[in-house]
Amino acid sequence: MTMVNELGFEWSVPECLYFYTKLVTALLLAWSFLHGRKRRLLPPGPFQLPILGNLHLLLGGLPHRALAALSLKYGPLMSLRLGSTLTLVVSTPEVAKEFLKTHDRLFASRPPTAAAEYMTYNYSDIALAPYGPSWRHLRKVCVLQLLSSRQIEHFRSIREEETSAMIRSLINISDHPVSNITKTASELTNALICRMAFGRKYSDQDLIGGEGIDSMIKESFLLAGSFNIGDYIPFLARMDLQGLNRRFKNIQKTYDYLLEKIINEHASHKNKPNAIPDLVDVLLAASAVETMEFKITRENIKAVINDIFLAGTDTASTTIEWAMSEVIRNPPVLKKLQDEMGRVVGVGRMVRESDLPSLVYLQAVVKETFRLHPPAPLAIPHISVEDCTVLGYEIPRGTCLLINVWAIGRNPKSWGEDAESFRPERFMEDGFLESKVEKFEWIPFGAGRRGCPGQQLGMLVVEFAVAQLVHCFNWRLPNGQELDMTEKYNGITLPRDHELLAVPTLRLPILI
Helix, strand or coil: CEEECCCCCEEEHHHHHHHHHHHHHHHHHHHHHHHHHHHCCCCCCCCCECCCECHHHHCCCCHHHHHHHHHHHHCCEEEEEECCEEEEEECCHHHHHHHHHHCCHHHCECCCCHHHHHHCCCCCCCCCCCCCHHHHHHHHHHHHHHCCHHHHHHCHHHHHHHHHHHHHHHHCCCCCCCEEHHHHHHHHHHHHHHHHHHCCCCCHHHCHHHCCHHHHHHHHHHHHCCCCHHHHCHHHHHHCCCCHHHHHHHHHHHHHHHHHHHHHHHHCCCCCCCCCCCHHHHHHHHHCCCCCCCCCCHHHHHHHHHHHHHHHHHHHHHHHHHHHHHHHHCHHHHHHHHHHHHHHCCCCCCCCHHHHHHCHHHHHHHHHHHHHCCCCCECCCEECCCCEEECCEEECCCCEEEEEHHHHHCCHHHHCCCCCCCCHHHHCCCCHHHHHHHCCCCCCCCCHHHCCCCHHHHHHHHHHHHHHHHHHEEEECHHHCCCCCCECCCCCCCCECCCCEEEEEECCHHHC
């Protein structure tokens, strides 16, 4: 069979197919060349699959490690295509400084996600709200009135009471010689945040159906950081192939029930009249003040409470268990800590919060823990608000930015050949931490406009808890076993894969 074209040339069918195949191939190559030229303005990155892009590269259990490995091949700033979303990944402090300081305003917003929409009352919070006047006003209220040094000092007695209660609970389980430090740390931080934020502790009976508060927190973190295909491939969002929207609605309903109960109790003055004003009281008072700029709504109050509750519980408890893990598996560190406690505090009493400024080695241990085990190994994503040029690359508006905090904290150029080692002594030099923060080499709390406003409180809670645990007890592993340091990424935070179990022995005579 033959075909005749307009010029009178006679072709067979195979010749015709061959021609059109070559034509299509040439067109595809030309498109690829032009597209490639355009992409040369973006940072390098791995090959992208159709539709999915590079999503398949992040579907493992430890995305921070996967991205750190990719950065060794493609560089400290690389580009990925996650579905339809262009994403930049930063893995070194020098590049992080470009985005979080030099071009901070352009990357100060947050990408929209289904989880954020459901769990923050349509972006009414601080952590996930888009950048703008409303967010700036709300953050200012929180920094000046909720998380100021004066307000934190007001809650000192609560922290001391709950930390002492933690120690008593460990003493009272003498018939169970192995203590679950993971559970102990979680119960402590939940109690602290509840009392500082809500004025009292809340039990499982305060939730719909008696669901556990601890389970609710873990489900929230898991959902907030879950891979949701609809966030990256929009036309699949309504299909809810993973069933996440149902889970978002369920957890939002559970949280809303608890938050409404908390706000109503405060609004009706059910708290004791002589009690220290808690964070809900402060927010309610701020909501009564109308400004030309912004009015704090009930949704804002619930969303901010949710932020503080989630950010202050799991992140702090995770850091406490990592700090204790490193101390227990490094006996010389434990001895140096206890020697310092002996000099500063003595064995005649427990640690007081006022002792912390004098416990320099303890502070170094906590800072080193945050470096090696940042509670959020990948900072909450940023998004560009306009087209811009950074480091010679053209970054379009709507580009997502991921900061690999875990990789930055282990960068050998910043921390030396022993960057993977737990060595608190590196923080003992005067001005060392300030230098590292200035160079963006130590950013476990983020940096720039979207840096965590609760850093002071977070550091304080971890330091005080570790101080009491180390001062009151000697610690060893059950049956002389080695400590498994495997991580488990739960969506946002990075806890241990297995609970931390250890054997405490009282060392203070006053507690015996």
